[in-house]
Amino acid sequence: AELLRDPGLSNTERSNYLDILSRNGESLSIIINDILDLSKVEAGHLSLEYTDIYPKHISEDVISLLRVKAKEKDLALEFKCEVSDDDSIVADGNRVRQILLNIVGNAIKFTRFGTVKLHLYQTKSKLGQNTLCFEVADTGIGIPHSQRDNIFDMFVQADGTMTRRFGGTGLGLALSKKLTLNMGGDVSILKTKENIGTTFLIEILDQPAKKASQST
Numbered sequence: 415a416e417l418l419r420d421p422g423l424s425n426t427e428r429s430n431y432l433d434i435l436s437r438n439g440e441s442l443s444i445i446i447n448d449i450l451d452l453s454k455v456e457a458g459h460l461s462l463e464y465t466d467i468y469p470k471h472i473s474e475d476v477i478s479l480l481r482v483k484a485k486e487k488d489l490a491l492e493f494k495c496e497v498s499d500d501d502s503i504v505a506d507g508n509r510v511r512q513i514l515l516n517i518v519g520n521a522i523k524f525t526r527f528g529t530v531k532l533h534l535y536q537t538k539s540k541l542g543q544n545t546l547c548f549e550v551a552d553t554g555i556g557i558p559h560s561q562r563d564n565i566f567d568m569f570v571q572a573d574g575t576m577t578r579r580f581g582g583t584g585l586g587l588a589l590s591k592k593l594t595l596n597m598g599g600d601v602s603i604l605k606t607k608e609n610i611g612t613t614f615l616i617e618i619l620d621q622p623a624k625k626a627s628q629s630t
């Protein structure tokens with residue numbers, strides 16, 4: 415913003431500085447929102463809005479939002495869907511979208527070539543509750559064995575050069591984990607192998623009883 419004050423700038427320079435300014439503004443607002451969300455969860459003040467959500471629609475939204483990013487990196491972005499248009503569960507749709515954007519976004523970020531696949535299906539939990547499963551599989555850099563357990567902790571990135579190479583803060587997975595746990599589900603690593611790829615599993619429980627109360 416300071417550099418933009420220079421009256422002698424060419425149009426190209428001005429437009430470059432504006433691009434940088436707006437990109438960084440966006441990243442800052444993502445970081446601030448993640449920190450605010452994490453603080454809310456930690457303080458026990460996260461309020462969830464339980465409504466009927468349509469997982470197929472949400473997934474399609476997320477895929478179309480991230481398609482540009484995948485295309486920029488020449489990655490295939492696939493969606494395998496085993497639920498129908500009007501299958502619904504009771505959960506917080508905005509939070510489910512946020513978690514998916516994060517995990518599928520990471521899959522794209524940490525994959526140099528190949529495919530990112532989102533697979534959506536339903537199953538039953540041990541207690542018989544309807545459960546949505548989103549498997550996110552990539553052909554990316556993988557997560558070292560030693561990091562598998564703490565990768566969901568705040569500010570943890572698999573190695574110190576990550577921020578430089580890929581950007582990010584190490585908050586996304588911590589937040590996704592806390593949000594899903596709050597909704598009675600979970601995010602876990604199904605499998606990962608260095609330089610072969612990673613598959614994350616997001617489980618979201620159907621909570622019809624929560625629909626009326628509208629909060630946790």
Ligand code: ADP
Nearest residue numbers: 520521524556571572582583584585586587612
């Ligand atoms: P960020 O992406 O901002 O670094 P996250 O909390 O979303 O933070 O992820 C934490 C770390 O987990 C990442 O820095 C990366 O090391 C690792 N990671 C997450 N998703 C993947 C993935 N799909 N493939 C490989 N590593 C991953």
